[in-house]
Amino acid sequence: DVKVTQSSRYLVKRTGEKVFLECVQDMDHENMFWYRQDPGLGLRLIYFSYDVKMKEKGDIPEGYSVSREKKERFSLILESASTNQTSMYLCASSLPREAYGYTFGSGTRLTVV
Amino acid sequence: AQSVTQLDSQVPVFEEAPVELRCNYSSSVSVYLFWYVQYPNQGLQLLLKYLSGSTLVESINGFEAEFNKSQTSFHLRKPSVHISDTAEYFCAVSEGGGSNYKLTFGKGTLLTVNP
Numbered sequence: 001d002v003k004v005t006q007s008s009r010y011l012v013k014r015t016g017e018k019v020f021l022e023c024v025q026d027m028d029h030e031n032m033f034w035y036r037q038d039p040g041l042g043l044r045l046i047y048f049s050y051d052v053k054m055k056e057k058g059d060i061p062e063g064y065s066v067s068r069e070k071k072e073r074f075s076l077i078l079e080s081a082s083t084n085q086t087s088m089y090l091c092a093s094s095l096p097r098e099a100y101g102y103t104f105g106s107g108t109r110l111t112v113v
Numbered sequence: 114a115q116s117v118t119q120l121d122s123q124v125p126v127f128e129e130a131p132v133e134l135r136c137n138y139s140s141s142v143s144v145y146l147f148w149y150v151q152y153p154n155q156g157l158q159l160l161l162k163y164l165s166g167s168t169l170v171e172s173i174n175g176f177e178a179e180f181n182k183s184q185t186s187f188h189l190r191k192p193s194v195h196i197s198d199t200a201e202y203f204c205a206v207s208e209g210g211g212s213n214y215k216l217t218f219g220k221g222t223l224l225t226v227n228p
Contacts, residue, residue, distance in 0.1 A: 101205075
């Protein structure tokens with residue numbers, strides 16, 4: 001069964017910490033995405049990547065960075081966590097053809113205290 | 114730029130009642146349309162999609178959606194819902210023609226099925 005795996009389901013971090021959220025896919029997908037999901041706001045795109053070592057900013061990149069050193073892994077980095085980054089984070093991957101849609105991971109619920 | 118509007122943020126219904134979740138999009142080019150479902154504490158799963166051809170598409174669990182180009186809509190329907198259909202539903206659109214594409218999502222509709 002094809003999968004997008006996010007390393008943690010629940011995470012609690014302190015304000016100011018550097019936080020790494022990991023995402024791995026086993027489908028050989030070129031495209032990978034990071035979203036955050038908040039009540040009433042839906043899914044908002046943080047960063048995406050179309051290939052190894054490539055990254056592009058989404059709609060809300062401030063306070064985040066990403067890394068894609070290997071095709072199967074896409075990491076989201078919170079450089080200095082703040083309480084307003086408490087959210088559900090969703091990783092997704094896709095083939096480079098829009099007809100297929102995305103495959104999502106199960107999400108990481110991050111709480112910053 | 115494309116956008117997606119889900120007209121209802123919450124839809125409460127009773128079990129075995131019909132339901133319609135509304136989705137409108139705006140785009141100046143041809144589109145692909147998707148419905149995703151998110152059960153509590155899970156990620157999003159693809160429910161169904163419209164690419165081309167027949168404007169009525171169906172999922173394996175009884176949902177259907179109809180693409181209406183003139184009204185730029187892609188409403189999701191089910192004639193009789195179950196308790197297990199309680200979830201959040203997201204409509205999404207992708208503009209055709211690109212290879213490096215993004216989906217644009219609506220803000221979601223929370224469907225609550227009550228006994």
